[in-house]
Amino acid sequence: MERALDFWFDFSSPYSYIASEWVGALAARHGRRVRWHAILLGVTFQAAELKSPVSHPLKREYSLRDFPRSARCEGLPYCMPAVFPQPTQNAARIFWWLHDTRGSEAAEAWAHAGLRAVFTRGITLSEPQALRALAQAEGLDADACERVWNDPQWKARLKQANDEAIAAGVFGAPFFVVDGEPFWGNDRKPQIERWLASGPF
Amino acid sequence: MERALDFWFDFSSPYSYIASEWVGALAARHGRRVRWHAILLGVTFQAAELKSPVSHPLKREYSLRDFPRSARCEGLPYCMPAVFPQPTQNAARIFWWLHDTRGSEAAEAWAHAGLRAVFTRGITLSEPQALRALAQAEGLDADACERVWNDPQWKARLKQANDEAIAAGVFGAPFFVVDGEPFWGNDRKPQIERWLASGPF
Numbered sequence: 266m267e268r269a270l271d272f273w274f275d276f277s278s279p280y281s282y283i284a285s286e287w288v289g290a291l292a293a294r295h296g297r298r299v300r301w302h303a304i305l306l307g308v309t310f311q312a313a314e315l316k317s318p319v320s321h322p323l324k325r326e327y328s329l330r331d332f333p334r335s336a337r338c339e340g341l342p343y344c345m346p347a348v349f350p351q352p353t354q355n356a357a358r359i360f361w362w363l364h365d366t367r368g369s370e371a372a373e374a375w376a377h378a379g380l381r382a383v384f385t386r387g388i389t390l391s392e393p394q395a396l397r398a399l400a401q402a403e404g405l406d407a408d409a410c411e412r413v414w415n416d417p418q419w420k421a422r423l424k425q426a427n428d429e430a431i432a433a434g435v436f437g438a439p440f441f442v443v444d445g446e447p448f449w450g451n452d453r454k455p456q457i458e459r460w461l462a463s464g465p466f
Numbered sequence: 467m468e469r470a471l472d473f474w475f476d477f478s479s480p481y482s483y484i485a486s487e488w489v490g491a492l493a494a495r496h497g498r499r500v501r502w503h504a505i506l507l508g509v510t511f512q513a514a515e516l517k518s519p520v521s522h523p524l525k526r527e528y529s530l531r532d533f534p535r536s537a538r539c540e541g542l543p544y545c546m547p548a549v550f551p552q553p554t555q556n557a558a559r560i561f562w563w564l565h566d567t568r569g570s571e572a573a574e575a576w577a578h579a580g581l582r583a584v585f586t587r588g589i590t591l592s593e594p595q596a597l598r599a600l601a602q603a604e605g606l607d608a609d610a611c612e613r614v615w616n617d618p619q620w621k622a623r624l625k626q627a628n629d630e631a632i633a634a635g636v637f638g639a640p641f642f643v644v645d646g647e648p649f650w651g652n653d654r655k656p657q658i659e660r661w662l663a664s665g666p667f
Contacts, residue, residue, distance in 0.1 A: 312523065312524060313522045313525050314522050314523060321514045321515050321516055322513065322514050322515060322637075323510075323513060323514040323632070323636070324514050324516065324638075327635060327637065327648055327650055331650070334657065334667070335657075338656070431524070434527060435524070436522065436523075436524035436525045436528065447528055447531065452654070453653070455656070456539060466535070
């Protein structure tokens with residue numbers, strides 16, 4: 266079986282969106298698969314006593330310029346969502362429901378759909394109608410999805426994912442662990458590629 | 467005259483040390499010169515309501531692992547200084563004194579000497595004896611340097627540099643501005659190189 270690398274993301278994270286578009290191909294080129302983990306950045310920020318980059322004077326203006334520039338560097342479309350950052354627990358609960366009931370490929374397809382909805386069409390996933398419409402467009406049952414995001418079982422599943430992320434040292438997103446080595450940020454792509462190509466350095 | 471790019475650094479910043487070792491050659495390859503600016507990260511952190519990465523739970527452990535790894539990626543020696551972060555106002559005042567009285571090349575040589583002292587030999591620049599010894603090793607008059615770092619004129623000069631950095635949007639280090647475009651972090655090297663090679667993207 267192919268060895269996996271772990272990839273944590275939040276549906277509201279611009280750099281997670283960018284990384285989500287390269288992580289699969291990069292891993293595959295080196296014979297790896299990717300284990301995707303939807304988490305809530307707000308929870309890891311709290312654990313690490315951090316705030317969103319756009320909550321800081323000076324860093325806010327820079328970040329709003331760097332998000333689209335970093336997307337352009339990867340040749341990706343990008344738009345700044347109307348609501349940013351936005352609460353993403355409902356989309357993340359659907360991710361874990363798909364993951365646990367239909368498998369990792371279904372969850373990964375949902376991750377792509379959600380991240381692209383936010384960062385190429387500016388959609389607000391915390392609006393129930395928008396999330397239902399996205400689910401339906403992805404071939405899911407919107408009523409079932411709404412039951413999932415209100416269900417204590419899937420709330421607990423997301424909480425478990427957040428707890429596991431913090432236990433693994435995750436404080437931001439995207440975050441990667443490859444053979445036990447942690448890498449934080451879309452900009453660690455060259456280091457991850459080097460590690461995958463030639464091992465520890 | 468060659469167009470310049472601006473480069474802000476703090477003598478106590480690991481990523482500034484790494485960037486200081488590539489910025490000159492990178493700029494030169496593209497027909498640019500570098501304007502070096504010694505600043506105090508503590509001042510820009512305060513303006514941006516930020517703290518050192520090592521002040522945050524989880525991020526601290528990651529950063530202590532990422533500093534040497536990022537240095538290895540550039541083929542650079544690295545050691546974690548005994549005192550980190552360390553106050554660097556005295557070294558920075560000497561930088562501006564050299565800059566204003568002997569020119570930018572003398573200041574740049576001092577920047578390299580200070581950054582390498584901290585990150586390849588673990589020296590504490592806030593210890594007067596260590597800083598005097600470094601000045602002497604660099605061919606400077608240690609007594610003159612000590613007078614400089616206690617002199618209100620050079621204290622004011624560093625304060626001016628910090629104020630100018632904040633006015634330019636600098637909130638961390640290394641920080642670069644190329645043709646008006648801001649880049650933050652050692653990991654923005656590929657974007658800076660792309661900009662220098664082929665212009666805005």
